[in-house]
Amino acid sequence: MAYSAKIGPSILSSDLSCLGSECVRMMACGADYLHLDVMDGSVFSVAPKATTLCVADMHMMVSRPEQWVKPMAAAGANQYTFHLEATTNPGNLIKEIKESGMKVGLAIKPDTTVEELAPWANQIHMALVMTVEPGFGGQKFMEDMMPKVRWLRSMFPSLDIEVDGGVGPDTIHKCAEAGANMIVSGSAVIGSDDPRSVITLLRTAVADAIQKRSLDR
Ligand SMILES: O=C(CO)[C@H](O)[C@H](O)COP(=O)(O)O
């Protein structure tokens, strides 16, 4: 089993006026990577100091995601996650991202079926199943997205599968059981008095589910 439990705090929920130090704080609390949300109209620059210290997963909730590939690579991003709904040529964009030296993440919104993502699954590093409508942090987790995760895990046993939106201590077990291994958590981690403990709890839930799945095989 090639995948492992990874926890990526969503920096969208932090104080954006001190983005760099928030990134450093989350890494010091045990984050495996940082999930940086980028939206049309509120694109923020990746703090160079932070990206030298961490793995940066850029969640590009933008129209024409093609236009940001080179700038994000130059800013030090490690993974470029775009929305299937935002492009007419996913194959070309996947190629461009790889040529820029970044890993490829492919995201689907709640109304997009997982069958639409499937043709690209063998060309990408990670599939992101949105568990809220993209837009802002602090929304309610959509449990009805879990069949998508379960289906992807059964079809692509080695793929990194990420969930994003409303994930925290109350919802992690559903994500972990369904087969997600990359966990984005914004308000539950950043808003906690003890982010380290929340990160550890989330990682343990996912690691336990991975172990159980390997024993069941
Ligand atoms: O992509 C996002 C919103 O569109 C964010 O990553 C997400 O909302 C994380 O925040 P929270 O865990 O509070 O839901």
Ligand SMILES: [Fe+2]
């Ligand atoms: Fe996100």
